[in-house]
Amino acid sequence: MLREFDYLQPESVEEAVNMRQKYGEKSIYIAGGTDVLPKMRKQKGPVPPALISLKGLAGLNDIREEEGFVKIGALVTHRELERSELIRQTLPVLADAVSQIGSVQIRNVATIGGNLCSSLPSADTSSPLLVLNAAVKIFSLSRGEYTVDLKEFFVSSGKNILKANELLEEIIIPKPEPNSGGAYYTISRRNAMELPLLGAAVYLVMNEAVQCKEARISLTTCAPTPLKTEEAATELVGKKINEETLYAAGERAARDASPRQCSFRCDSDYRIDMIPVVVKRAGMIALKRISLS
Amino acid sequence: MTKKTIKVKVNGKHYESEVKGNTTLLDYLRNHLSLTGTKEGCGSGDCGACSVIVEGKAVNSCLYLAVDADNKEVMTVEGLKANGELHPLQQAFIDEGAVQCGFCTPGMLMSAKALLDENPSPDETEIRHSMAGNLCRCTGYERITKAVSNAAQEISARKLK
Numbered sequence: 001m002l003r004e005f006d007y008l009q010p011e012s013v014e015e016a017v018n019m020r021q022k023y024g025e026k027s028i029y030i031a032g033g034t035d036v037l038p039k040m041r042k043q044k045g046p047v048p049p050a051l052i053s054l055k056g057l058a059g060l061n062d063i064r065e066e067e068g069f070v071k072i073g074a075l076v077t078h079r080e081l082e083r084s085e086l087i088r089q090t091l092p093v094l095a096d097a098v099s100q101i102g103s104v105q106i107r108n109v110a111t112i113g114g115n116l117c118s119s120l121p122s123a124d125t126s127s128p129l130l131v132l133n134a135a136v137k138i139f140s141l142s143r144g145e146y147t148v149d150l151k152e153f154f155v156s157s158g159k160n161i162l163k164a165n166e167l168l169e170e171i172i173i174p175k176p177e178p179n180s181g182g183a184y185y186t187i188s189r190r191n192a193m194e195l196p197l198l199g200a201a202v203y204l205v206m207n208e209a210v211q212c213k214e215a216r217i218s219l220t221t222c223a224p225t226p227l228k229t230e231e232a233a234t235e236l237v238g239k240k241i242n243e244e245t246l247y248a249a250g251e252r253a254a255r256d257a258s259p260r261q262c263s264f265r266c267d268s269d270y271r272i273d274m275i276p277v278v279v280k281r282a283g284m285i286a287l288k289r290i291s292l293s
Numbered sequence: 294m295t296k297k298t299i300k301v302k303v304n305g306k307h308y309e310s311e312v313k314g315n316t317t318l319l320d321y322l323r324n325h326l327s328l329t330g331t332k333e334g335c336g337s338g339d340c341g342a343c344s345v346i347v348e349g350k351a352v353n354s355c356l357y358l359a360v361d362a363d364n365k366e367v368m369t370v371e372g373l374k375a376n377g378e379l380h381p382l383q384q385a386f387i388d389e390g391a392v393q394c395g396f397c398t399p400g401m402l403m404s405a406k407a408l409l410d411e412n413p414s415p416d417e418t419e420i421r422h423s424m425a426g427n428l429c430r431c432t433g434y435e436r437i438t439k440a441v442s443n444a445a446q447e448i449s450a451r452k453l454k
Contacts, residue, residue: 004294007314007360037356038337040315051314055361079350103426104404106338108350109357192425193339 032110074113093182126226127201127218141165154225180205183285200278222257246283250276299363304372321359330370341427344400351407370399385444393431
């Protein structure tokens with residue numbers, strides 16, 4: 001049984017944000033509901049004054065190409081992304097992430113906006129979007145729409161920069177340049193239905209001499225926020241990309257990681273030890289994708 | 294808490310009902326419409342026993358609010374049988390011995406139906422990947438996977454006739 005709550009169904013972003021203003025910060029936005037509704041089964045603490053559904057908001061459901069960018073509405077589901085030819089061909093690092101979230105049933109309703117707004121370090125879409133240099137478009141009741149780099153979005157575990165009168169609308173990703181590609185590789189205890197114990201998104205831009213021109217690395221579940229490691233990525237620039245160079249970059253990345261000491265899913269030592277491995281594996285897949293393109 | 298009126302088409306039949314905002318689709322199907330084929334296993338989207346098909350997509354009805362099903366088409370396991378005959382999936386589950394306690398079976402059938410509607414000839418890997426959200430404590434999944442595969446072939450064969 002779910003706790004009793006008022007379920008509001010606004011039809012526009014502005015209406016939704018106004019409702020949250022009216023009902024206060026304790027009211028909760030709900031999109032797919034796969035994070036919010038399980039919490040509504042627990043009986044402890046005060047009931048939120050309202051659940052504000054985002055399902056009816058127009059204009060946030062598209063995946064489209066526009067002026068050199070791929071734009072994804074916050075309400076696009078993981079399943080829509082998984083099955084989108086555009087995403088699979090152009091942004092396979094993101095396809096890697098969404099195709100392993102939960103189950104088909106979860107992915108049919110859970111949204112990319114919800115995944116980012118959960119702002120958990122284990123949010124699978126976060127690292128791929130960080131290595132894609134994604135930005136997010138936010139609607140603010142006080143300042144209108146504005147855009148911010150995704151790396152500024154996450155503050156700490158479960159917290160992001162959204163103010164009480166703001167809503168995430170869209171994710172904006174620059175289209176990949178030639179000779180570039182990425183991959184997302186995770187380790188988990190089960191083959192499905194599990195948050196990653198650890199994940200690495202690696203994005204490489206190569207030059208004609210098959211050397212790395214630019215690299216981006218982001219790690220999932222090894223810090224309070226998804227961790228984009230700039231120094232480790234810089235180490236790959238000018239180098240040939242192979243298992244050794246990727247592993248070494250992973251070892252550098254591990255020095256920036258700060259996984260939870262008391263996680264019951266695995267030891268922090270295990271995560272630290274495995275960071276070079278996931279970076280290496282993700283990087284090799286990225287490299288293969290570039291060579292095939 | 295105010296109630297809302299919803300109009301839902303379930304297994305081809307139209308229903309108009311008043312529901313509270315916090316009524317799940319699972320609760321609505323079982324307790325308002327007495328369609329008890331859909332089961333509650335965990336109530337948190339982890340087991341898939343409550344899987345139904347909404348607008349062609351498999352969802353966990355324990356995490357889907359009834360008010361969100363307004364103006365939508367829903368299929369439950371009760372909707373598989375047609376003209377008094379079992380659906381090829383149901384027949385395949387029986388023939389293959391893919392049912393033991395039967396509690397996961399409605400969810401399995403719904404997941405499989407959604408899969409075959411999207412991909413009429415999945416291989417074993419695709420079946421297992423698509424149905425990863427449906428847990429079974431009894432069978433070990435072998436017979437279920439085989440049943441889905443057999444049903445896919447049967448459905449294709451019937452279409453060719």
